[in-house]
Amino acid sequence: MKLPLGYSVTKDHNSVCRLHKSIYGLKQASRQWFHTFSQVVLQFGFVQSPSDHSLFTKGSGENLLVLIVYVDDIVLAGKHLEQLAIVKTFLQRHFKLRDLCTLRYFLGFEISRNSTGISLSHRKYALQLLEDTSVLASKLANTPLISPYNLSLHEG
Incomplete structure (x- = not known):
């Protein structure tokens, strides 16, 4: 951790910096984001994998859609581009996303x-x-x- 501007180092080594908020305003921001994201994806009809909670699936066979989340990266895979476009549009209504194609x-x-x-x-x-x-x-x-x-x- 880097000390904030204006903070002077003293000989007292017992000083600490207390964290009031994380970067995104919550001490557990990533956990809260994933919880919110999961609720939105489940609302759309995806099913969360019981063995890997970051994996979501919807449909089966030719109409299978797979969505996997790692930290703040989302990978969406499926056979039909129309279905993928619908899911992307839905997610963009709820979150600020950048499509990297x-x-x-x-x-x-x-x-x-x-x-x-x-x-x-x-x-x-x-x-x-x-x-x-x-x-x-x-x-x-x-x-x-x-x-x-x-x-x-x-x-x-």
Whole structure:
């Protein structure tokens, strides 16, 4: 935490800054936002997953819509663009949203699409992790296994 402007540091190390409000005006703003968001989404007909509370689904089969929330990022997926547009319009009536269009990155995953489907890759995240730990330029090493070791489906 950075000290507020005008606050002078004294030799007394027992001083503290008391938090009266968080950035958004509530001490538990993110929890309150998610509670409000959940109520709005459930009102629209989505069902909250019992195993992952940030996952909401609506419909089934060809008409399945999936909505997942991570902190303040919302990913909306479905097969029919008309249905997605209806959900976005509904959410924009209740919240200030910014549509980033096609999903490219989410939670460290790189998402790419082509005619055969959707591909997920952790390449960018892995390279960043190697760079952060200063091992990106390291030399390769053989895996420490016994050289003539044969793996079998039914033995060992």
